[in-house]
Amino acid sequence: MSVPDKKTSLGLLRQMMVIRDFEETADKLSLRGKVSGGMHNSSGQEAVAVGVLSALAPLDVIATTHRSHHHTLAKGFTSREIMAELFTRSTGISGGRGASMHLGDVTKGHFGGNGIVGAGVGIAMGAALGIQQKGDKKVSVGFIGDGGMNTGRTWESINMAVIWNLPLIVVVDNNQYAVETFVGRVTGGGDLAKRAEGFGMKAFNIDGMNVLEVRKYVSEARERALAGEGPTFINALTYRYYGHNVGEKGQYRTLEEIDKWRSTKDPIDHFISVVISSGYATQSQVDEMRASVRAEIEDAVAFADASPEPDISTIYDDIDSGALGVQL
Ligand SMILES: Cc1ncc(C[n+]2csc(CCOP(=O)(O)OP(=O)(O)O)c2C)c(N)n1
Numbered sequence: 001m002s003v004p005d006k007k008t009s010l011g012l013l014r015q016m017m018v019i020r021d022f023e024e025t026a027d028k029l030s031l032r033g034k035v036s037g038g039m040h041n042s043s044g045q046e047a048v049a050v051g052v053l054s055a056l057a058p059l060d061v062i063a064t065t066h067r068s069h070h071h072t073l074a075k076g077f078t079s080r081e082i083m084a085e086l087f088t089r090s091t092g093i094s095g096g097r098g099a100s101m102h103l104g105d106v107t108k109g110h111f112g113g114n115g116i117v118g119a120g121v122g123i124a125m126g127a128a129l130g131i132q133q134k135g136d137k138k139v140s141v142g143f144i145g146d147g148g149m150n151t152g153r154t155w156e157s158i159n160m161a162v163i164w165n166l167p168l169i170v171v172v173d174n175n176q177y178a179v180e181t182f183v184g185r186v187t188g189g190g191d192l193a194k195r196a197e198g199f200g201m202k203a204f205n206i207d208g209m210n211v212l213e214v215r216k217y218v219s220e221a222r223e224r225a226l227a228g229e230g231p232t233f234i235n236a237l238t239y240r241y242y243g244h245n246v247g248e249k250g251q252y253r254t255l256e257e258i259d260k261w262r263s264t265k266d267p268i269d270h271f272i273s274v275v276i277s278s279g280y281a282t283q284s285q286v287d288e289m290r291a292s293v294r295a296e297i298e299d300a301v302a303f304a305d306a307s308p309e310p311d312i313s314t315i316y317d318d319i320d321s322g323a324l325g326v327q328l
């Protein structure tokens with residue numbers, strides 16, 4: 001795997017560190033009641049988010065899931081505006097009206113997270129249809145969890161993307177569990193890429209703990225989509241380090257399993273060794289980077305804490321009353 005230039009590589013590393021620190025900080029704040037409605041921690045899954053988003057152009061579209069802080073940070077939204085949204089403050093990415101599961105900004109190509117398992121691919125497929133009809137030079141990425149792989153809407157959407165040759169990339173952020181259910185127990189045929197191939201699309205099972213591998217497969221998928229060669233399916237194998245949602249006490253996997261993934265496969269540790277062996281940074285420079293990330297997240301928390309709650313008069317902002325057919 002060829003390593004990108006120094007600036008790009010250090011950017012990838014820093015972005016993964018930002019996600020890890022953001023999540024571990026928000027997790028603790030959630031347990032202290034600061035995060036409205038709880039949250040889903042993506043620690044362990046940084047390479048999927050950063051690999052995908054670093055291969056996209058700024059206005060390419062994403063639609064995501066209930067676990068979306070990492071995708072949203074990697075898309076370029078600030079830790080301040082995302083932390084403020086978790087605190088439901090007016091300075092948040094969704095104006096403080098969405099909280100953790102509804103981060104989004106359609107004007108910047110983020111078609112949102114949502115709490116309906118499997119919905120992200122359908123939303124991204126619709127966006128891809130819009131892109132095709134307008135003739136835009138963009139792609140749409142639908143993130144989905146392994147649990148979402150066994151919902152009907154997902155495959156209906158994939159089928160439409162294939163027959164209409166849409167510029168869609170489906171990325172399975174496959175952390176191997178849907179709440180307490182191991183993916184292998186509920187996935188007929190086992191091999192997700194083969195399943196997608198059966199729908200007539202290019203499909204790959206890849207290492208979702210390796211940021212460069214994710215970036216490479218998504219770059220190639222994007223090139224194909226822009227060349228009019230249609231959708232691609234990418235199943236990125238990764239692992240979540242914490243419970244399904246904050247506070248969950250998992251009894252469905254062993255501590256040894258978690259420790260094995262963390263100690264041998266961690267995406268940040270792995271990429272630090274790549275950056276150091278490429279001569280792009282010394283260990284002490286990596287430590288400095290970590291300290292600057294810590295300062296950034298502390299600043300985000302202070303910003304969120306100091307921000308006001310949204311005014312009640314904004315409650316219907318960003319809701320399309322025409323689409324709902326009602327007067328708001
Ligand atoms: C349609 C639907 N069914 C069930 C649920 C309840 N639910 C919430 S998260 C989840 C598991 C999702 O697992 P996965 O797709 O692997 O995503 P992950 O949580 O691992 O990121 C379930 C079943 C839901 N929110 N929506």
Ligand SMILES: [Mg+2]
Pocket residue numbers: 145146147173174175176177178179
């Ligand atoms: Mg999962």
